[in-house]
Amino acid sequence: MNIDTRPPAPAPFEGIDLPSFTLTSSTLTDGAPMPESATARGGSLSPDLTWEGFPEQTASFMLTCFDPDAPVPSGWWHWAILDIPASMTHLDQGAGASDLTLDGPAFHLRGDAGEASYFGAAPPAGDRPHRYIFTVHALDVDTLGLDDDATPAMASFAALEHTIARATLTVTHQA
Template sequence: MSLDRPVAPDPYELLPAVGSFTVTSSDVTDGEQLPMSVVHDSAGGKNTSPQLSWSGAPEGTRSYVVTCFDPDAPIPGGFWHWIAVNIPGSTTELPAGAGADDASLPGDAFHVRNDFTTRNFGGAAPPQGDQVHRYYFVVHAVDVDALEVDENTSAAFVNFNLAFHTLARAIVTPTYQH
């Protein structure tokens, strides 16, 4: 089954320009197929968030938000897989599995609800036979210690707040097709 639709634009190119810095991962690679460890268990994977390391954030960075977004989901607004907010500015890495329900995020960081309706990382699970999906793992360098959100805040509202507080973004975009 192919849904024969155009490829969505890079969602971050549609936002006001901000600086950039570097994110790397021992688990995922830009432009390459996700390993099964990062695929949702409903699609035969292990549903584990990847290891992410970052460097070069701009001066003034006081915290980070880490997200994973699939703009290629067959719905108008794409699909949010992970939103971890209020990660301390001294943090430069999240280990694999940091998106688990019982994971201990640094400082006062926490997860908000993703589009699976859970407060954790939800791995890739595109419809079988659909086009290749891109998964934007983004580390947002933020100019405040904490966004004024709580665990029940929607992904849309977190991103609305990020529009006013993001100094720079570091992005790695692996893909997945089931």
């Protein structure tokens, strides 16, 4: 299918209405192009992220980065971290490189690039701009009870019944 005629992918949380909170970054601006450093070609340096204003009863967080515009039926998972303690409300730039940079029980899942780390934007050359949706889910449980063999899609399914609020930050990239 010609990329000009391929319909745009739906927003991943369309129809799943939840309270929201704030997700910010000094390296990303919502709605703006992704900085080169956060792309695969630029080194896959994960952005710094800070979140606030989540519900008081939050027990943990799950973070994901998803590209719904990837030319595959399931989109493309670039990053997933589970079991982020409720006391952890910031990730430094580069924290996506390894579990060694994460506090407490938090751990990375293997994304669609095959690594348990952040994988930067890498849309096909000539494709339209892709959206990269960074999402922090506030959860009502300390853990989703998954291990590092889980996929980001499985974790998102498990989080659905435990998500009490959500924060997103969306950037774009075109090769």
